[in-house]
Amino acid sequence: MQAEKLEPAATRAYHELERLIVTLELAPGTIATEGSLIDRLGLGRTPVREAIQRLAWEGLVEIRPRAGLAIAPLHPGDWLRVLDARRGIEVVLARSAARFVTRDAANQFHAAALAMQKAVIAADVLGFLAADKALDEALALAADNDFAARLAAPLQTHSRRFWFRYQRDTGLAASAEHHVALIRSILEHDEESAAQEAERLMAMLRAHAEAAATR
Structure with missing residues (x-):
């Protein structure tokens, strides 16, 4: 618990979203919204947005303006x-x-x-x-x-x-x-x-x- 408190919110958001993607709780090929992820993680908009940007760079999500966030498919x-x-x-x-x-x-x-x-x-x-x-x-x-x-x-x-x-x-x-x-x-x-x-x-x-x- 102490380590979680010391960990930056953006890092916590990244680790949790990464876990959800890896374990397919965010299913491949589906569309999510920034708002739904903020609600799910219980963290602020800025750390979640930073985490999404990092995940997009890694190819795990695709940011689609006005359409949402596409979770990377699995081929x-x-x-x-x-x-x-x-x-x-x-x-x-x-x-x-x-x-x-x-x-x-x-x-x-x-x-x-x-x-x-x-x-x-x-x-x-x-x-x-x-x-x-x-x-x-x-x-x-x-x-x-x-x-x-x-x-x-x-x-x-x-x-x-x-x-x-x-x-x-x-x-x-x-x-x-x-x-x-x-x-x-x-x-x-x-x-x-x-x-x-x-x-x-x-x-x-x-x-x-x-x-x-x-x-």
């Missing part, structure tokens, strides 16, 4: 495009995180790994998504490369959204295993192993995406 084939764009950046982040990881980042990695394992045991898909996002944030902090982290963040969000739509009912344990292996390599400061685990994680996700595209 299975686009998951492959997202992962092709994401793959190289994730390897860069993994290598850099293994080289520069700090104690604060290490604590975040430990917390993300524990949350992910608990989510698997409880079959808690939403908890798993939250842990996955926490892992991405730890990776961004540890890597000390704002350019790569800014490129990766929207791709990671799009990927989570596709995963939730097409893969959430299977493979939770296998996905957690790959993520935890990546965390372990980073905490051991093993750059080569971290890069390999990032590649394996992307390969697993790409296999899921290929299956979704051929359904």
Whole structure:
């Protein structure tokens, strides 16, 4: 609760809208209005508008003047495009995180790994998504490369959204295993192993995406 109070309203609005889009509570291809989102979040017009602008830049919503906000559609084939764009950046982040990881980042990695394992045991898909996002944030902090982290963040969000739509009912344990292996390599400061685990994680996700595209 204390952290939420300290978090800027625009950031809170962004995180909540991102969650609603990723979990399809704001359904793909539907139209929302700024007013309805303000009411739903219980936040002011300015922070919600700032969050919408950020989501539009990331390709999660399309602002249509006088028509509303179009939630990005989900086409299975686009998951492959997202992962092709994401793959190289994730390897860069993994290598850099293994080289520069700090104690604060290490604590975040430990917390993300524990949350992910608990989510698997409880079959808690939403908890798993939250842990996955926490892992991405730890990776961004540890890597000390704002350019790569800014490129990766929207791709990671799009990927989570596709995963939730097409893969959430299977493979939770296998996905957690790959993520935890990546965390372990980073905490051991093993750059080569971290890069390999990032590649394996992307390969697993790409296999899921290929299956979704051929359904």
